[in-house]
Amino acid sequence: MIHVKRVSYLALGALLLLSAAGCQRNEEAGTGTDATDYTVARGNLTVDVSASGNLAFASKEDLAFDMAGTVEDVFVDDGDTVAEGQVVATLDTADWENQLRSLRISLLSAQSSLKQARYALDELKSGSRTSITGDVVVRDCCDDEDIELQEMQVEQAEMRLEDAETRLEEHLAQNPEVLAPFDGFVTKVNAEGGDEVMKGSIAVTIADPDRFEVGILVSENDISQIVEGMRATVTVDALSITLPAEVTYVAPTATISSGVVNYEVTIEVATLEDYAAQVRQQTPAMAATLEGVQLRDGLSVTVTLIVAERTNVLLVPNSAINTAGGRAFVTVVKEGSAEERREVTTGVSNWQFTEILAGLTEGEAIRSGATAGGAGLPFAQGGHPGGVVMMPGGGPRG
Structure with missing residues (x-):
């Protein structure tokens, strides 16, 4: 499975201002450098880990005989609906x-x-x-x-x-009776009348058709950010719907294959009934699109684990941030194309944008490029000191 980090734009219009309002070559300002100007804007930033997987029944159980004996009768067939406490099979008593x-x-x-x-x-x-x-x-x-x-x-x-x-x-x-432990349907019948069975022999298998989970593999670079209870989303590719979900299990030990280290993570998906009720309150028209939708075991899905979220924060491109002596700086464009090197405090970041906690205000123009920063102390572009930064493909970087 391929795991990538990406940014989700919940307020795309705001983020586009980063390049639209001030995106220009410094040739126009007479600097002669291949730099780009941006306008500092507010937007929403989401850092996540994505992986592919398949839906699987979250509640699935093999119902076995408690004792050895002769099967007297099996009362269900594949696909039959069963209720909690219903007798599905019995032995000769x-x-x-x-x-x-x-x-x-x-x-x-x-x-x-x-x-x-x-x-x-x-x-x-x-x-x-x-x-x-x-x-x-x-x-x-x-x-x-x-x-x-x-x-x-x-x-x-x-x-x-x-x-x-x-x-x-x-x-x-x-x-001698085999009872259904919960409401569901029969996925497989393993016995029939007259069979001689041992204690523990499986009579039937049942599953809850409304509860699903997804098992994925998360790389060793990302696993430190994943915890039980973490919010997630699951997009069902064939149905083009995205359902809320939650991480319910993170394996304590690794799965190593061909030298690649991954960890098993289980995500439980919200039921369609619960999701429809939530959508109905917020967007009634969207709730209507869920009518007739049916989730099935094995459907391909894309899982997005929400590592960090920021709403209505100042954002700048990573390329505009430079580091020197463990501190972060940006080049602010003043009137008349004058440049000011200014220290900033950074927050959460992804592969493209960084949150600015202090040092800039909305609407200011900044410059990125190979020679941005002017004369003085040399800079390393793309650094993010001053806060914990969730870097793509790895853990926090100071």
Whole structure:
């Protein structure tokens, strides 16, 4: 996948003033240099990372049998709609019910054995016992070893009861019915009546048709800027619609192929229903265009991860910024084509424009070119000190 950084012009008209109002060759001013003048203007700047991918179901689950047995029936086919809690398949329950009866009998037996063992221990400790006829027989003394042996029998009876309860709970948890965990539709049926299946065998696969995600690869140069919760957009190429989205996962480890280091990033796409409701409030006419639109698994998309945004800020071309001694300067064109070297404070930048935080005002003219800056300290063009700059293809650059 190819990843690029680009600028989005949310106020294109304002940005065009950068070249339209003052774009001229210095030959006209008599300087004889191949420089260009620009007028400082306000605009909106977006720095982002873009990648291509494909839509995939965000909620997709394989529904498996909880136990081994014979499939009695499968109640759905490929493409069928299912509701949460609906039975989609079931096993023959004859063997399961027989085992259930056996386990319940074992539980009753364990409960009875424990009751008898505790009763016998109480009799030993009290020094008396009750005969079959109901007569109480009092013993002269009690044997400590007998009491200890009976206490051990009580412990064993308690363990047998606990084991019987556990086996019954586990059996009851093995539901012979396979239930749909959420509303959705069947993407694949893997079993049919009469099949012998093992525990964990997949009966059907279902998915939520309204929830989608996209998995992309982000290069090692850009991954430091990507965090979970970051805002994004997903453009569906075939449908020409752009949906809001959000980063939900950033892999902590790299995927390395042929020496190229990338990181997996997952983006969850807003549902068409939620997006239509949002658009309906803002632009009712646009909401009408979403009617009948259907997202599908596998559709090609372009993902744009929003790294930074600035609204209504001063912008200048990168070529107009020069650096010297770790500071940023621009050449301001004064009346009569006089030049003034002025220090500025820069903000967010991309491959073409830089935000100016201080040092310039809207409407001032600046000059860019190989010899811009006039005599004095030598300049390195295109530098951006004075703030954190999001440079194309890499992390922050001071």
